[in-house]
Amino acid sequence: MSSRSGIITSGIIVALVFAGIGGFLYMTDPFAPRTVAVVVMEPGFGDLSFADHFEEGLENLQGDIPVEYRIPEELPSTQAEAVQILESLAQSQQHTLILAAGERLEGAVASVAADYPSQEFAIIGGVVDAENVASATFATEQAAFLAGALAAFVASEPSYTDIIGILGATEEDAAITRMINGFIQGVQNANSTYDFNVEVLEPEYLNGYNETALAESKTQNMFIQQNVSIIFAPVRASINGVRRAMENINATLRAEGRLPLVIGAEANQDYYGCANPEIPVAPSWIPTSVVPRTGEAAYDIINATLWNDFPGGKTFHYNLSNGGVNVTDFEYSSTYLNPIDGLMDALRDYRIQIIAGTLEINP
Incomplete structure (x- = not known):
């Protein structure tokens, strides 16, 4: 396990997530930000690849609902370390959603989600078949x-x-x-x-x-x-x-x-x-x-969760047809x-x- 490094240097990122629909969100405290814990495997943020693209998607979620993204200071490099971090986050009971990025975290999420059925989880880029886990895959x-x-x-x-x-x-x-x-x-x-x-x-x-x-x-x-x-x-x-x-x-x-x-x-x-x-x-x-449009997947799951419609047990499938995957547009x-x-x-x-x-x- 190593300390997180790269683009993200602080423990908390504050962003705003746009609900995407009209109406009102009824919360116990509408001014208190909901917290989403974000877990990625090594090498983590600063990789110019999967993690950075995912982070960019999170940062682009801007709008009306305040959200705190909390990123653990330690990056897991093994399944055992991933389980340890996810368990710590679940035990704290401080997070509306625990968001795991990457297929390598499937096993750890499945294990911890089974032990903490009241905690809501999501995995971006993998599938965990559990009622308290929302999943997103990319073709x-x-x-x-x-x-x-x-x-x-x-x-x-x-x-x-x-x-x-x-x-x-x-x-x-x-x-x-x-x-x-x-x-x-x-x-x-x-x-x-x-x-x-x-x-x-x-x-x-x-x-x-x-x-x-x-x-x-x-x-x-x-x-x-x-x-x-x-x-x-x-x-x-x-x-x-x-x-x-x-x-x-x-x-x-x-x-x-x-x-x-x-x-x-x-x-x-x-x-x-x-x-x-x-x-x-x-x-x-x-x-x-x-x-893969990992930010779009994060938006769909976080937005639904914050509107008290957590898509537990559901798998979002992103492919060429719905724009969830693509090649870039040859700009250069x-x-x-x-x-x-x-x-x-x-x-x-x-x-x-x-x-x-x-x-x-x-x-």
Whole structure:
């Protein structure tokens, strides 16, 4: 267990949650803020990925109802530590809702929720079958399929190599492997549909979520030694190492007429591939990112809970059809993606088929 670090530095964040409907909320004290405890696993906030995207969603919940978000100072790195933190929060009886972010917390939430049936819990990115737990899942394999099709088009361009790499955080994380599976299916479908001959290398893993040095070396090796055109990188905080590698090899690849392209995941990371991420200007080495709308899920559950309509036992399903998952909009990459013949039409057609249910993606 380690101390929380990164963007969130204080123990309490105060935000306002908009109810979204008219009328009045009858509370014992309408001026007292309701408290929501938020638990994330290591590496926690500051990962430029899942946790930061989730935090951004919480901060964007603004409106009429005062809410205090309370984040424990310690970050769990194991299931036992997660159970300990969740039990402590439940025992305190101070929180209207205990909100757990990430599929890795499923087991801990299930265990503690069973012991504290009067405490309301929610898990974002996982499912716990209990009357005092609201769940939210994301069909990220659908968005990753689109990213895979995009990667196939890019890799098939004359200045690229027909080879795609995949770098994941850990093979034990179902959220990571779900995206990788969808991505590979996107490449394979594009190969057969558009007569490409793109090879997807065997996925490599970092066996951790904050492995900057290893991510740097593996990314650089993929581009230089394995000659990949583009990498799909659901690596959480290790994206820092991926960025370093792109900087290291940019000049070499540019001399060959190509860019060190990487597809991001679990947050809009497109800006992070720009020359200056602090002031992003096109082009970006990250053409798109696979994004679950975790903030939307948090809004739906928190809003219902604060209106005394806690959706216990319910699972919210977010997918391409309802906008709960998607790829980003090529804000910093359209200059080199738009000229690729047939790419945008293909992505549109794939999106239509997935939404219509005529194209199914296996997670």
